[in-house]
Amino acid sequence: QQQVKQSPQSLIVQKGGISIINCAYENTAFDYFPWYQQFPGKGPALLIAIRPDVSEKKEGRFTISFNKSAKQFSLHIMDSQPGDSATYFCAASDRTDKLIFGTGTRLQVFP
């Protein structure tokens, strides 16, 4: 019940295309859903986050869509660029201060 399932494991997208990464959870107590971006040899950096009181949050080219009834949330990267090539992690937490991470998606954007 504490797992966060992330898919796909890897994703290849053409420059200018849309990248979509999906996550699903079981624990209905989760109330905070961040996405992290990680480049090789670096720590993850917070990209965007959402709480369940909204169904969508957009920051620039990055959008989180949240479906509370389906217990799913997804990251959409519009107009994907080669510089977006990285590993993306979804995560979830309740008020226990512990983040549960998905297994990551390696995104490659080709010119």
Add this chain to the structure above:
Amino acid sequence: DGGITQSPKYLFRKEGQNVTLSCEQNLNHDAMYWYRQDPGQGLRLIYYSQIVNDFQKGDIAEGYSVSREKKESFPLTVTSAQKNPTAFYLCASSRNSNQPQHFGDGTRLSIL
């Protein structure tokens, strides 16, 4: 600049040896965390601390120990009891509960 500093970037351990990974933050954050990252497994929580002189076990605490004597420092010791220590170790901090966690750039530990 405010941030989280992990050192060293690379660390090698001999069999039967304890090693300590450093994590320092100057963000004035109350909470600090240690994660282990293995290929294909995401990040798993080792230990976390919400306040000085207090810490809790995460999901994979066996073979690890921590201390939190100062607000800005949260060192992790990988003991000889940890049989598979080769991994990328990440330290994070947050202002308090349920706030965004910010990560350092990690320490890669390998076995000689």
